Every structure is written in C-alpha cells, then in structure tokens.
Amino acid sequence: MTDSILVSLILPDSNTDEINEEIEEMKLLAQTINYNISVVETQKRISIDPSTYIGKGKIKGILDKISILDIKTIFINDELKPNHYKNIKKLTKDKIEIIDRTYLILNIFNKNAKTNESRAQVKLATLEYMMPRLTGMWTHLERQMGGIGTRGGPGEKQIEIDRRIIRNDIKKIKQQLSKIEKHRDNQKKSRSTVFKVSLVGYTNAGKSSLLKKLSGYNAYIKDQLFATLETTTKRVKLPESKQEILLSDTVGFIRKLPHNLVASFRTTLSEIKDADLIIKVIDISAKDYEGHIATIENTLKYLEAHTRPSILVFNKIDLINNKTTLNKINTKYNNPLKISTLRELMLDDLMEKIEDIVTKDYKKYSINLPYDKSYLIDYIYKKAIIRQRVDNYENIQLELFCNKKDYSKILNKIEVK
Ligand SMILES: Nc1nc2c(ncn2[C@@H]2O[C@H](COP(=O)(O)OP(=O)(O)OP(=O)(O)O)[C@@H](O)[C@H]2O)c(=O)[nH]1
Ligand SMILES: [Mg+2]
Structure with missing residues (x-):
C-alpha cells in the first residue's frame, strides 16, 4: 500500500455527516487500488477557489506536510475541473500525483x-x-x-x-x-417475452451474492467496491408457479458516480430500464444506508428507470443485532423485506414476493388446442401455468393461469391459419 493524503472541502451547504461518510468511502476506494489514506485534511471555505479548488495557502501547507511524511499522492474528494487540476499540478511542480474522486473511480473500474x-x-x-x-x-x-x-x-x-x-x-x-x-x-x-427482474444497489450491497443464491450461477463475489462491472442475466424458476424469470445483476452505484462513466456504461445499465421489476438491494449494516437509498433513487432517475415497479430489500440482516435500527427501518419503509444472503435467511420470502408480483395479474382461462396446432404446446407451457390438461378426441383442453396479454398471444397463435 502506498501512503497518501486526502483533501476535502467543506462548503457552507456541506453536511458534516455526509462529508465524513464520503471520507470513509474515499479511504475504501483508495484501498481498492492499493493506496492507504493516512492523513485527511479538510478546509472550510465560502466557495471553491476559482483557480486551484482549495486555497493556494492550504495547498502550500499540504505540500510542506507531505514532503516531511514522504507522501507523493494527494486524493481530492471531488471531481476537479480541468483548470483546477492543471493549476494544482503546477503548484506541485509536477512532482505529486493528484487523484480526484472521478479519476479514482475510473482507476478502479479500469482494474476490475x-x-x-x-x-x-x-x-x-x-x-x-x-x-x-x-x-x-x-x-x-x-x-x-x-x-x-x-x-x-x-x-x-x-x-x-x-x-x-x-x-x-x-x-x-x-x-x-x-x-x-x-x-x-x-x-x-x-428475451422480450420473459419477466425481467433487475438487482440494483450500492456497490458491495450483496447483489452478486443474491444472484448466486437465487440462480445457482457462480457469480464473482468480493468484499470490494465495484467487483462487478458487467450485467449478468440468469434464468430462475419461481417455486409455486414454476414460471421462469430472468434475474440480472449489474454494476453497483455510488454517490457522485462520474457522469461520463454512467454514459459509457449506458448499454450495460439499460437492462434496468427494461426490467419488469427492480429489486433495490440495501446493505442494512452500512452506517449511511439512507444515503445509499437516496443514491439509488437518483441514479435510477438519471437512467430513466425510476418509474419501473420496484421493491426494497435490506440485505446482511445477520450483521444487525440492535433492535433500534430494525424498528427504525420497519417504520420508515413499511416493514420491508429483510434478508441475509450469506446465511440464507428469508430468501424464500423474497422469492414469494417476486412470485406474487409476477402472477399479480394472472387469471384463469381455458382453451382448446386443435391437434394440428399441438406444436404450440411448448410455447404455451412457457407463457402460462397449466392447471389442467385433458387430451380429448378432437383437441387438447387446457386450463391456463396467466396474464391477459399472454392469453391473447396464445390465442393469436392458435387462430393463425
Ligand atoms: N454478512 C453478510 N455479508 C454479505 C451478505 N451478502 C453479501 N455479503 C458480502 O458482502 C460482500 C459484497 O458482496 P457482493 O455480492 O460482491 O456485492 P455486490 O453488491 O455484487 O458488490 P459490487 O459488485 O462490488 O457492486 C461480500 O464479501 C459478500 O460475501 C449477507 O447477507 N451478510
Ligand atoms: Mg457484484
């Protein structure tokens, strides 16, 4: 690990708790690319310095300090504008590496x-x-x-x-x-006809772990930020109806996720916009889980996926042993699902909830399938739950349980000459 210093500005509208969270997060992010943030410097200012972001005096003080400590890397808890970056570089006479929050995240993405x-x-x-x-x-x-x-x-x-x-x-x-x-x-x-469920959430919340547990797929899981940078989609069979859904795991979110990263990951993230159901996975053990929820909401808005149906699921419940947090969450989020993917707690409840949503508009229908259309049987079994099948002399009589849309599709196929 290379020792480094982190600098954070505190502006009049900054929230101290949030800044502290951001500082802790910067430490974790830096660790991911093998840097240890050993010193944190904050500066209170009325506004950002137009030429050097933090004040020139402060920069000089920091440079003196790090030359004694033999530190050669400065992290900045924000995205520096190009002129800020260049002017700070000038002040350091090009001898110090400057890594702002965006560049740090880009490096992690690049590594993973x-x-x-x-x-x-x-x-x-x-x-x-x-x-x-x-x-x-x-x-x-x-x-x-x-x-x-x-x-x-x-x-x-x-x-x-x-x-x-x-x-x-x-x-x-x-x-x-x-x-x-x-x-x-x-x-x-x-895949357009299959019910699609997307797992979304803050980085490290346990999305890939959940995909692994529910689908059996050996997803890459690591106690690290941004372990997953790809969308993986797997088929999962629902326990009651035996209907198949598609479950996707994708890139995690973080506050101030650089916009150009979101833009270039547009196709990877587009699965979310197309989902029939979004499962927001929250790490209940994170101190700032409320901030994580806000980040999820903001990112979904940015991706124009905020109007999709969604449920909130609190993961890592095994790490919580104080009732206060649980009570607070139950009141605020109306008794949400609380699971432990690691210990396999309440995963059945989650599946049941998904199944309820998938089959919410299902109704009973009955159809007669002529024998010359019997090749449609596989298609019908995919689209609907078959409650009863009677093979008559002139046709196959089926009792279906499905939504209206799929019923119409099946009828259309049968009626095509
Ligand atoms: N204690 C506990 N740890 C969990 C649970 N679920 C996942 N984890 C751990 O949390 C860490 C992150 O899990 P991942 O599944 O990789 O998380 P992710 O949301 O996919 O993270 P990124 O891909 O990095 O965004 C791993 O060390 C998991 O073992 C849980 O229910 N309880
Ligand atoms: Mg992951």
Missing part, C-alpha cells in the same frame, strides 16, 4: 473490468475525462492503460498530438461499442 465491452466502456470514459486535462503527466493511468498518452514531454505541441491520438482512440472505441450494442439488442429481442 473483465470483458471486452466493460474494458472498452471504461477506456472511453477515461479518455473523455483525460482529454481536457492533458498536461503530459498521466503516469499512473498510462501504466495501467498500456500506454495511452505516453507520447512525449509536457510541451503544448506534444499535448496537441496526444489530443489527436485520443480523439482517434475515442472514435474507434465508440465504433467497437456500437457493434457490441447491436449484438445486445438482438439478444434482448429474444
């Missing part, structure tokens, strides 16, 4: 991306972030990203060359991503 798609998405977001901030000193990122931008010294001319190269790279990645997007659209079409 596993598929071609997620790697391309992170690269796109990173290049777009770098473009206006080029100063010729992207040493840390360059090492990780295999040489982007390492094309020479810090001179203005070199920066222009770098910009041109980056612009070309951005164009290529966008083309690559749009190909992947087309493929995904085709996949989506083939």
Whole structure:
C-alpha cells in the first residue's frame, strides 16, 4: 500500500455527516487500488477557489506536510475541473500525483473490468475525462492503460498530438461499442417475452451474492467496491408457479458516480430500464444506508428507470443485532423485506414476493388446442401455468393461469391459419 493524503472541502451547504461518510468511502476506494489514506485534511471555505479548488495557502501547507511524511499522492474528494487540476499540478511542480474522486473511480473500474465491452466502456470514459486535462503527466493511468498518452514531454505541441491520438482512440472505441450494442439488442429481442427482474444497489450491497443464491450461477463475489462491472442475466424458476424469470445483476452505484462513466456504461445499465421489476438491494449494516437509498433513487432517475415497479430489500440482516435500527427501518419503509444472503435467511420470502408480483395479474382461462396446432404446446407451457390438461378426441383442453396479454398471444397463435 502506498501512503497518501486526502483533501476535502467543506462548503457552507456541506453536511458534516455526509462529508465524513464520503471520507470513509474515499479511504475504501483508495484501498481498492492499493493506496492507504493516512492523513485527511479538510478546509472550510465560502466557495471553491476559482483557480486551484482549495486555497493556494492550504495547498502550500499540504505540500510542506507531505514532503516531511514522504507522501507523493494527494486524493481530492471531488471531481476537479480541468483548470483546477492543471493549476494544482503546477503548484506541485509536477512532482505529486493528484487523484480526484472521478479519476479514482475510473482507476478502479479500469482494474476490475473483465470483458471486452466493460474494458472498452471504461477506456472511453477515461479518455473523455483525460482529454481536457492533458498536461503530459498521466503516469499512473498510462501504466495501467498500456500506454495511452505516453507520447512525449509536457510541451503544448506534444499535448496537441496526444489530443489527436485520443480523439482517434475515442472514435474507434465508440465504433467497437456500437457493434457490441447491436449484438445486445438482438439478444434482448429474444428475451422480450420473459419477466425481467433487475438487482440494483450500492456497490458491495450483496447483489452478486443474491444472484448466486437465487440462480445457482457462480457469480464473482468480493468484499470490494465495484467487483462487478458487467450485467449478468440468469434464468430462475419461481417455486409455486414454476414460471421462469430472468434475474440480472449489474454494476453497483455510488454517490457522485462520474457522469461520463454512467454514459459509457449506458448499454450495460439499460437492462434496468427494461426490467419488469427492480429489486433495490440495501446493505442494512452500512452506517449511511439512507444515503445509499437516496443514491439509488437518483441514479435510477438519471437512467430513466425510476418509474419501473420496484421493491426494497435490506440485505446482511445477520450483521444487525440492535433492535433500534430494525424498528427504525420497519417504520420508515413499511416493514420491508429483510434478508441475509450469506446465511440464507428469508430468501424464500423474497422469492414469494417476486412470485406474487409476477402472477399479480394472472387469471384463469381455458382453451382448446386443435391437434394440428399441438406444436404450440411448448410455447404455451412457457407463457402460462397449466392447471389442467385433458387430451380429448378432437383437441387438447387446457386450463391456463396467466396474464391477459399472454392469453391473447396464445390465442393469436392458435387462430393463425
Ligand atoms: N454478512 C453478510 N455479508 C454479505 C451478505 N451478502 C453479501 N455479503 C458480502 O458482502 C460482500 C459484497 O458482496 P457482493 O455480492 O460482491 O456485492 P455486490 O453488491 O455484487 O458488490 P459490487 O459488485 O462490488 O457492486 C461480500 O464479501 C459478500 O460475501 C449477507 O447477507 N451478510
Ligand atoms: Mg457484484
């Protein structure tokens, strides 16, 4: 672990609890890329310094301090504007690595991306972030990203060359991503008739663990922020009706998730918008679970998925042994589901709840399937619960339990000449 310092501004509208949460979160985020935040400095200001974000005097003080401590990395608890970044860099005479919150998250995404798609998405977001901030000193990122931008010294001319190269790279990645997007659209079409459930939540809430427990799929689970950067969809059979649903796990959210990251992960996150049901997974043991819920709501709004039907599920209940938290949550969220994925507590209740929602509009129908249409049987079994089947002399008589839409679809298929 490399020792480092974190600087956070406190502005008149800042909430101290929130700032403290953010500081703790920055420490966890930094750990993910092997940095230990050993010193935290805050500065109260009326407003952001237009040229250097924090005051110049404060920066000088910090530089003195870290030179004694032999620290060479400064984390900033915010996204720095390009001119802030450049001016701070100047004050440090290029000797100190400056990592703002956005760049930190980009680094974690870069480290954890596993598929071609997620790697391309992170690269796109990173290049777009770098473009206006080029100063010729992207040493840390360059090492990780295999040489982007390492094309020479810090001179203005070199920066222009770098910009041109980056612009070309951005164009290529966008083309690559749009190909992947087309493929995904085709996949989506083939799944359009199945009930879709999306697990969403703050990073590390236990979404992948839940997907694993409910579907049996060996999802990647780690006590780490942003372990998952891809959407994984698995079929799950509901216990009573035996209906199949599609359950998806995707990238976790975090407060101030960089906008260009959300934009480049648009296709990955689009599963959420298409979901018939969103399960919001909350880590009940997180001190700031209310902040996590607010972040989920804001992100869903940003993704235009906030109007989808949803349920709130509190996970990691095994870690809670004080009644006060439970009472508070029960009152505030109207007795929500509380589960432990790890200890497999109340998972049946969750499945039951999902099943209730899936079958909410189901009604009984009866149809007669002529033998010359008997090839439709598989289709009907997929769409509806078959309560009874009688093979008559002239046709197959079926008692169905399904929603009206699927009933009409089945009828249409039978009636087609
Ligand atoms: N104590 C406890 N730990 C849990 C529970 N569910 C998940 N965890 C742990 O929480 C950590 C994060 O779990 P993941 O399933 O990877 O969480 P995630 O929401 O997919 O996280 P990201 O993909 O990083 O956004 C792991 O160490 C899990 O073992 C639970 O019910 N109780
Ligand atoms: Mg995960």
